[in-house]
Structures are given as structure tokens and as C-alpha cells.
Amino acid sequence: MSSLQIMSYNIRYNTPADGVNAWPNRKARVAQLLNTHKADVMGFQEVLVDQLEDLRVSLPDYNYVGVGRDDGRSKGEYAPVFYLKAKLELLGQGTFWLSETPDVPSRGWDAALPRICTWAKLRHLKTSRVFYHFNTHFDHVGALARANSATLLLKKIGAIAADNPTILTGDFNAEPGSQPYKTLTATLSDTSETAKNRAGGVVTCPGFQVGRSGGVKIDYIFASKHLTPKSYATLNSSWQGYYLSDHLPLLVGATFLEERAALY
Secondary structure (H helix, E strand, O other), X not given: OOEEEEEEEEOOOOOHHHHHXXXXXXXXXXXXXXXXXXXXXXXXXXXXXXXXXXXXXXXXXEEEEOOOOOOOOOOOOEOOEEEEOOOXXXXXXXXXXXXXXXXXXXXXXXXXXXXXXXXXXXXXOOOOEEEEEEEXXXXXXXXXXXXXXXXXXXXXXXXXXXXXXXXXXXXOOOOOOOHHHHHXXXXXXXXXXXXXXXXXXXXXXXXXXXXXXXXXOOEEEEEOOOEEEEEEEEOOOEEOOEEOOOOOOEEEEEEEXXXXXXXX
């Protein structure tokens, strides 16, 4: 049975204001975590170009796709997709903006910042199954932007991936029950709800400090009907009382539905 290990992780952008939790103080531990779990595909959020280079160097078994949101090249946040070279072959890639003009760098609706979605078309080398991985980060301020981004995402997924197996990872800045969540789950499954085996807490954004009260569930791994989620976990690795990011990484194991042939 062909299977995939999928990760989504907001690694927190590199800012000196984070002090002990600033990226230079935790990047080696983040890399260690990623290399230990070695998911087949990983969608990251809040990745700046220097962090992208750190990840590229520290994850030698992976290639990646993605561009900066500010200029479509290297400026601003990336939402890259990393894929394991030994198991997956890249067949196509792209990035679009969550806005009224998705084909060019732009800020949509009432969003505070430009927002993007990066995608990769991949072939599972062992089985030749083809699937798509979309990875995104919704705006943290604009409610209209989040609602419209969800609608746009589904439209784009339909146009790009057609009826192929599809994964959607990201920080959606939207809790269960919100309009964006309802829109997405009308078409895609929330693996945290549909996986048979689940581990870890519900909260995905607890802040850096371990044991801090509060936190929210805003990060998800969604899957199309062609994939069956078997396991779901929020990973809680920490160091000296702090998580490795203010978000927790999500890890999902899923299998392809064998009766569906891959479409090209």
C-alpha cells in the first residue's frame, strides 16, 4: 500500500526580538527535528530567504519549490514545499497570490500583507502515483481576506490539480467553525478529525513557552477524497522550557486509495 508522511510547520520568521527564541538559537534543533521525522513532503510557513537557505543546507535529502511573496522572487515570506528526493519526483510547480489578481504579487481584500500559496506536482517514485501539495499562510488580520482566500484556494486547486490526490497544508489563521474552515472542509477533509490514530494536543499555536495557558488551533493538513489519513500528531519537541517555534509541527500519515489511478 502506497503511503505518504506529510508535515506542516510554521517555523516563525527570523526576528531578533524573539531573544532566546530567535531563529539562530533554534535553527539547529528545528533541522534535527525535521531530519528525525523525515516526512516525504513538508509545507513551511513564515520562511524568510535566510531561513530558506538554512533549511536547504540542513536538509540535504530534500529539494524545494517556492518564491518570496513580495516580489515573486526572493523578497518576503516564502511558503515553500520541501520534498524527499529519494522518494518523489517534481513534475510541476507554481505560486499564486491570495488576492483579486492571483497571478501577480499583490495584497488581497482587507489583508494586512500579501499572502501566497505555493504548489508542487509530485510523482511517488515507488508507485508512480501523482499528487499535488498546496501550502499556504492566510492573513492574520483580514476576515474577508481569509474567507475569500479559502474560496480562491478551492478554485485554484480544482483548476491545477483536477481530480488528482491533493494535500493542503498551512497556517490558516482560522479556528474550527470559522467561515474559511467551513469552506475548505466542504471539499477537503481535516486530517485532525478524520485520521484513525491521533496523538498530541488540539492546540497548534501555543506560543513559545511550554505550559503557557491558551493557544489556538489554526494550522491544518487537509486532504482530498483520494487520500485516507491514518495518523495525525501535533509534535511537542521543546528545549529548556520552550517549543522550537511558536507553532507546533503537524505530522500526518496517509495512504492513497488504491482503486484510483493517477491522472496525468
